[in-house]
Amino acid sequence: MLNFTYQSLPARVRFGRGTIAELGGELEKLGCDKVILVTSAPQSEDADRLREQIGGACAGVFKRAAMHTPTDVTQEALAEVVRLGADGVVAIGGGSAIGLSKAIALHTDLPQLVIPTTYAGSEMTPIIGQTENGVKTTQRTLKVLPEAVIYDVDLTFSLPVGMSVSSGINAMAHAVEALYATDTNPVVAQMAEAGIAALYRSLPALRSGASDPAIRGEALYGSWLSAICLASTSMGLHHKLCHTLGGALNLPHAETHTIVLPHAIAYNAPNVRDAVEAIKRAMGGGGIAGRIYDIALDSGVPVSLREVGMRECDIEKVTDLVMSRPYANPRPLDATLIRRLLANAWSGLRPDHSTYL
Numbered sequence: 001m002l003n004f005t006y007q008s009l010p011a012r013v014r015f016g017r018g019t020i021a022e023l024g025g026e027l028e029k030l031g032c033d034k035v036i037l038v039t040s041a042p043q044s045e046d047a048d049r050l051r052e053q054i055g056g057a058c059a060g061v062f063k064r065a066a067m068h069t070p071t072d073v074t075q076e077a078l079a080e081v082v083r084l085g086a087d088g089v090v091a092i093g094g095g096s097a098i099g100l101s102k103a104i105a106l107h108t109d110l111p112q113l114v115i116p117t118t119y120a121g122s123e124m125t126p127i128i129g130q131t132e133n134g135v136k137t138t139q140r141t142l143k144v145l146p147e148a149v150i151y152d153v154d155l156t157f158s159l160p161v162g163m164s165v166s167s168g169i170n171a172m173a174h175a176v177e178a179l180y181a182t183d184t185n186p187v188v189a190q191m192a193e194a195g196i197a198a199l200y201r202s203l204p205a206l207r208s209g210a211s212d213p214a215i216r217g218e219a220l221y222g223s224w225l226s227a228i229c230l231a232s233t234s235m236g237l238h239h240k241l242c243h244t245l246g247g248a249l250n251l252p253h254a255e256t257h258t259i260v261l262p263h264a265i266a267y268n269a270p271n272v273r274d275a276v277e278a279i280k281r282a283m284g285g286g287g288i289a290g291r292i293y294d295i296a297l298d299s300g301v302p303v304s305l306r307e308v309g310m311r312e313c314d315i316e317k318v319t320d321l322v323m324s325r326p327y328a329n330p331r332p333l334d335a336t337l338i339r340r341l342l343a344n345a346w347s348g349l350r351p352d353h354s355t356y357l
């Protein structure tokens with residue numbers, strides 16, 4: 001075994017079914033009795049239910065969280081925080097709602113309790129990505145790490161199957177890249193393998209079992225483990241590509257991860273034998289890039305960047321952006337291969353182990 005460093009991150013997690021009932025008690029533990037509740041517009045009713053549940057402990061609700069955490073929305077929310085005299089933030093929703101909660105914490109140091117309803121994984125990380133004038137920047141600081149997280153399986157039943165599958169593959173990407181991160185370690189590797197296995201079993205099963213608590217529970221558990229992997233290690237080529245595609249072209253987050261992941265795995269596979277073996281164990285066999293592609297295809301979610309609005313002429317621009325900023329990756333970045341990867345992901349090709357040799 002090699003020397004390694006493992007840094008655990010302080011967060012209290014409640015996991016299960018019906019756990020949302022514990023919200024009041026968890027807020028008391030945080031010493032909060034006047035929180036602002038934040039969410040995205042489509043989850044307005046979820047926020048209203050929580051407001052009713054916690055009564056006087058909710059000072060107000062802000063429902064305009066948006067993807068990629070635009071700073072102008074954060075400014076509006078901060079004005080509300082001041083106006084309400086809030087002493088904490090509760091976020092319910094996906095990475096967009098949680099991103100806004102983190103942005104508020106970054107400016108105010110208020111404690112956060114977040115309730116994730118997708119599989120994106122932001123809730124466990126000290127990472128915040130923010131967008132200003134079309135430019136997305138990311139930083140790591142413990143100031144944005146939520147103090148408490150309530151995972152309630154029941155809140156995920158309403159996530160449409162397509163969105164669930166792409167969000168679940170987004171989660172799987174965190175675990176995959178943690179396995180070959182420069183700062184990986186045996187603890188994270190265990191969580192990554194278990195996370196991939198749980199997601200690999202549950203995501204295809206959602207097609208006929210979206211209301212099955214056991215399947216939903218396994219998907220949420222896998223996404224939690226994968227989120228810890230994201231929080232604990234430095235991500236590589238896959239996240240770099242998705243960050244660039246999302247930031248430069250405003251492509252949708254989970255779908256972009258879903259399309260790119262099989263290609264990033266096929267690209268890195270020759271240089272990460274141990275990680276490939278771990279993923280094979282988790283999936284019960286080889287052809288791992290194709291297996292992930294097939295989950296997406298069979299679930300009817302986009303498998304090509306063309307389908308999510310990227311223009312073919314942007315392949316060159318994104319290649320240049322990716323090559324212009326060096327990033328730790330187990331296989332050196334080769335401009336010709338990155339261009340080929342983007343062209344293949346754009347057209348929706350099913351990659352295999354020989355695609356990027």
Ligand code: NAD
Pocket residue numbers: 040041042043066067068069093094095096097099117118119120121122123125127128129155156157158159160163167230253254
């Ligand atoms: P999202 O939060 O934008 O949610 C997608 C849509 O699904 C929204 O309309 C939302 O209201 C809806 N939704 C969420 N849960 C639902 C449910 N249970 N039922 C019905 N509808 C539901 O998308 P996302 O993929 O969860 O998050 C993407 C954002 O999160 C991006 O901005 C990304 O950068 C960020 N992110 C950050 C980190 C980090 O560590 N900082 C990690 C992952 C993602």
